[in-house]
Amino acid sequence: MSDDHHDHKPTGLGRWLFSTNHKDIGTMYLWFSFIMLFIGGGMAMIIRAELYQPGMQLVDPDFFNQMTTLHGLIMVFGVIMPAFVGFANWLVPMMIGAPDMALPRMNNMSFWILPFAFGTLLSTLFMEGSAPNFGWTFYAPLSTTYGPASTDYFIFGVHLMGISSIMGSINVIVTILNMRAPGMTLMKMPIFVWTWLITAFLLIAVMPVLAGVVTMMLTDRNFGTSFFEAAGGGDPVMFQHVFWFFGHPEVYIMILPSFGIISQIIPTFARKKLFGYSSMVYATASIAILSFIVWAHHMYTVGMPLAGELFFMLATMLIAVPTGVKVFNWTATMWKGSLTFETPMLFSVAFIILFTIGGFSGLMMSITPVDFQYHDTYFIVAHFHYVLVTGALFAIFAGAYYWLPKWTGNMYDETLGKVHFWISLVSVNVLFFPMHFLGLAGMPRRIPDYALQFTDFNQMASIGAFVFGGIQLLFLYIVIKCIRGGEKATDQVWEGAEGLEFEQLPSPAPFHSFTQAPEVK
Amino acid sequence: MSTNDGYYIPEPSKWPIIASLTLFVTVFGAVNTIHGTSFGMPILMIGLISVLAMMYGWFSTVVAESPSYNGQVDVSFRMGMMWFILSEVMFFAAFFGALFYARVLVMPWLGGAGNNAMTHEVLWPTFEAVWPILTNPDNTAFVAPKEAMGAWGLPAINTLLLLTSSVTLTIAHHALRKGERAKLNLWMIVTLALGVAFLVLQVVEYMHAYDDAMGLTLASGIYGSTFFMLTGFHGFHVTIGGIMIAVMLVRCLKGHFTADNHFAFEAAAWYWHFVDVVWLGLFIFVYIL
Ligand code: HEM
Numbered sequence: 001m002s003d004d005h006h007d008h009k010p011t012g013l014g015r016w017l018f019s020t021n022h023k024d025i026g027t028m029y030l031w032f033s034f035i036m037l038f039i040g041g042g043m044a045m046i047i048r049a050e051l052y053q054p055g056m057q058l059v060d061p062d063f064f065n066q067m068t069t070l071h072g073l074i075m076v077f078g079v080i081m082p083a084f085v086g087f088a089n090w091l092v093p094m095m096i097g098a099p100d101m102a103l104p105r106m107n108n109m110s111f112w113i114l115p116f117a118f119g120t121l122l123s124t125l126f127m128e129g130s131a132p133n134f135g136w137t138f139y140a141p142l143s144t145t146y147g148p149a150s151t152d153y154f155i156f157g158v159h160l161m162g163i164s165s166i167m168g169s170i171n172v173i174v175t176i177l178n179m180r181a182p183g184m185t186l187m188k189m190p191i192f193v194w195t196w197l198i199t200a201f202l203l204i205a206v207m208p209v210l211a212g213v214v215t216m217m218l219t220d221r222n223f224g225t226s227f228f229e230a231a232g233g234g235d236p237v238m239f240q241h242v243f244w245f246f247g248h249p250e251v252y253i254m255i256l257p258s259f260g261i262i263s264q265i266i267p268t269f270a271r272k273k274l275f276g277y278s279s280m281v282y283a284t285a286s287i288a289i290l291s292f293i294v295w296a297h298h299m300y301t302v303g304m305p306l307a308g309e310l311f312f313m314l315a316t317m318l319i320a321v322p323t324g325v326k327v328f329n330w331t332a333t334m335w336k337g338s339l340t341f342e343t344p345m346l347f348s349v350a351f352i353i354l355f356t357i358g359g360f361s362g363l364m365m366s367i368t369p370v371d372f373q374y375h376d377t378y379f380i381v382a383h384f385h386y387v388l389v390t391g392a393l394f395a396i397f398a399g400a401y402y403w404l405p406k407w408t409g410n411m412y413d414e415t416l417g418k419v420h421f422w423i424s425l426v427s428v429n430v431l432f433f434p435m436h437f438l439g440l441a442g443m444p445r446r447i448p449d450y451a452l453q454f455t456d457f458n459q460m461a462s463i464g465a466f467v468f469g470g471i472q473l474l475f476l477y478i479v480i481k482c483i484r485g486g487e488k489a490t491d492q493v494w495e496g497a498e499g500l501e502f503e504q505l506p507s508p509a510p511f512h513s514f515t516q517a518p519e520v521k
Numbered sequence: 522m523s524t525n526d527g528y529y530i531p532e533p534s535k536w537p538i539i540a541s542l543t544l545f546v547t548v549f550g551a552v553n554t555i556h557g558t559s560f561g562m563p564i565l566m567i568g569l570i571s572v573l574a575m576m577y578g579w580f581s582t583v584v585a586e587s588p589s590y591n592g593q594v595d596v597s598f599r600m601g602m603m604w605f606i607l608s609e610v611m612f613f614a615a616f617f618g619a620l621f622y623a624r625v626l627v628m629p630w631l632g633g634a635g636n637n638a639m640t641h642e643v644l645w646p647t648f649e650a651v652w653p654i655l656t657n658p659d660n661t662a663f664v665a666p667k668e669a670m671g672a673w674g675l676p677a678i679n680t681l682l683l684l685t686s687s688v689t690l691t692i693a694h695h696a697l698r699k700g701e702r703a704k705l706n707l708w709m710i711v712t713l714a715l716g717v718a719f720l721v722l723q724v725v726e727y728m729h730a731y732d733d734a735m736g737l738t739l740a741s742g743i744y745g746s747t748f749f750m751l752t753g754f755h756g757f758h759v760t761i762g763g764i765m766i767a768v769m770l771v772r773c774l775k776g777h778f779t780a781d782n783h784f785a786f787e788a789a790a791w792y793w794h795f796v797d798v799v800w801l802g803l804f805i806f807v808y809i810l
């Protein structure tokens with residue numbers, strides 16, 4: 001690392017607009033995701049405010065539907081996914097000993113498509129008619145025959161996001177396969193890199209299918225095709241099949257990188273090696289492969305031949321096995337470790353417990369006959385918020401606290417971090433746990449009004465929501481404070497931290513990670 | 522800049538953001554064209570032209586830089602292209618999936634198979650579940666074609682054209698590797714001509730389909746939908762592949778590429794073979810079966 005213009009950074013706006021640097025692009029991804037978190041979160045606040053009481057109070061039903069739709073789309077495509085791409089950008093080159101991503105210009109293009117895509121999506125709120133109001137799953141015929149005019153903007157917005165994701169994942173795969181330092185064999189790679197390799201593969205395999213299904217919607221809406229129209233020999237159920245062929249792998253796209261982050265953090269604070277490294281790799285791979293053959297568990301009630309219902313039930317249950325392997329391994333890693341509970345570890349432990357709750361409700365819903373009762377109720381809302389909020393989002397928080405010192409060179413404020421954690425932990429459970437009961441008692445999802453007997457649990461959920469939403473402002477403050485200054489981080493940052501980024505790079509990490517490949521033993 | 526290990530990391534570049542912007546302008550123009558706004562078409566055109574200009578600019582930069590690339594950069598490009606082609610395969614898979622689902626499951630169900638006797642009886646009593654569908658469930662909303670598109674006329678010729686073009690392209694590639702430039706240029710021209718001939722015949726076939734005598738259109742039910750979306754997207758990809766081949770031809774004529782350094786040429790060739798394979802799938806599942 002003797003290169004003298006090692007740390008010369010481009011300056012001004014051009015640094016960001018024209019960037020070819022994985023760290024700057026990663027930073028942009030992370031900030032983008034953060035902004036979207038507040039926009040999508042604001043929509044959730046509107047939803048919960050409306051649901052605070054039975055009856056209609058704040059918004060009309062159509063606007064309520066627009067909020068649930070955009071909230072879902074923004075959180076999935078605008079928050080969780082870009083945040084993980086941001087992590088991949090920052091970390092993958094550092095973890096494998098590469099100078100940068102393999103295709104730096106394409107990297108910047110993948111990012112800069114996103115503001116355009118989400119600008120398009122958000123602009124639909126101001127269009128005549130209404131914004132998309134058919135749920136984030138945009139089932140036909142709600143989105144075809146009955147979709148508002150803005151649906152076409154939504155479709156092209158999805159196309160743009162798809163292009164961005166595909167280019168981003170090509171970049172990640174190529175970087176991992178081609179840019180590893182000598183000695184960094186596949187089975188020596190940090191688990192985070194492994195999970196992203198597999199995630200990127202999933203993305204390349206299913207984002208084009210999403211592009212295909214929205215294209216069919218587009219032509220059904222505008223050019224007279226009848227893919228989803230029984231009158232012409234098509235079938236609205238076919239929409240669901242194609243959508244969920246994308247959609248189920250998509251939910252794993254949102255969780256695999258979190259598995260990676262958690263698998264980095266737990267060993268550090270347990271001061272032990274990760275238990276069962278290779279079983280982690282194989283579990284991740286089998287989850288990815290299985291995720292292609294379980295999609296119709298979202299469609300048990302829509303009508304399928306019995307053989308289909310059975311097949312998808314059994315395949316879905318099977319996927320719980322590798323997931324269980326992971327949970328077992330994390331627990332075994334902590335077993336008899338010398339544990340300390342800094343904020344990243346707190347979020348990680350919470351992740352393990354709460355994600356597992358989500359996995360269990362998933363297992364319940366995977367049983368076809370009982371899912372007939374759970375389907376489209378708040379039970380499933382509880383399920384996917386446990387896996388996505390206390391799963392994916394908590395992992396993002398954990399990862400942010402874990403690597404912020406490496407990225408900025410400063411320690412974050414540990415006390416504030418703990419406050420953020422504990423308030424989030426309590427409020428998120430007040431928010432989502434009652435939804436299980438609501439769902440079991442029969443409260444349908446995506447409805448702005450409800451019967452009186454659901455009032456108590458809804459009020460609890462709403463209060464939890466306001467607290468959880470509010471406390472994220474503290475997280476914003478903590479991040480800004482950490483960027484601005486604070487106690488200097490050591491190069492290793494955490495006592496038990498391992499990996500190239502902690503062992504071979506200073507804090508903050510230099511602008512170009514490794515201009516010369518490090519030695520990997 | 523180049524790292525000490527020789528991996529080329531490009532300096533900050535304006536192309537990516539220009540690319541994002543031009544893509545956005547294109548889709549914005551496309552939506553507005555579909556919605557019939559007066560400025561839709563002009564914006565779409567501006568978008569498309571600027572996308573092409575952007576690609577020209579970006580790729581020219583890469584061509585100019587390429588002497589400073591080492592073998593590892595070359596591998597990155599190769600891998601990138603292969604994964605990109607995989608994503609294209611999956612895009613077609615979605616439409617093939619729709620075709621199979623509609624044909625193998627939906628059609629019999631609409632015709633009363635399984636536990637759907639009442640669907641047929643009450644909703645679509647006139648529907649005849651035979652592929653290619655010549656009577657739609659609701660034949661006034663979606664007027665079915667009078668006859669199906671046969672396989673052994675133009676489509677068979679087109680199959681031959683595309684298969685041959687893959688062979689001629691391979692001959693050109695071998696010539697390039699042996700440094701026989703005249704032969705290279707010749708076979709590139711033949712390849713391009715075959716591709717163009719394919720597209721011309723495809724247009725003829727579409728005109729024939731849209732003719733009243735046949736009445737096979739995008740709007741003639743699921744058969745027409747799958748037929749035109751699959752062949753249409755394929756034709757679009759042949760067009761892209763053809764543009765790539767044309768660009769490679771120009772570069773060959775200009776004396777670009779060497780016997781052992783011609784990644785762009787190979788990428789275009791892979792793409793062309795991919796388009797060829799997709800066509801084989803189409804020929805079997807859309808035309809013959
Ligand atoms: C043990 C593993 C899991 C099982 C067995 C499982 C099972 C299921 C089932 C059966 C449904 C459909 C429920 C219904 O509509 O009636 C469902 C919905 C859902 N799951 Fe999971 N799941 C698992 C893990 C995950 C993970 C890890 C994620 C994401 C990180 C996830 C995200 C979702 C989402 C977003 C939905 C709702 C989709 C919608 O809007 O309709 N699940 N899950």
Ligand SMILES: [Cu+2]
Nearest residue numbers: 248251297298
């Ligand atoms: Cu699923």
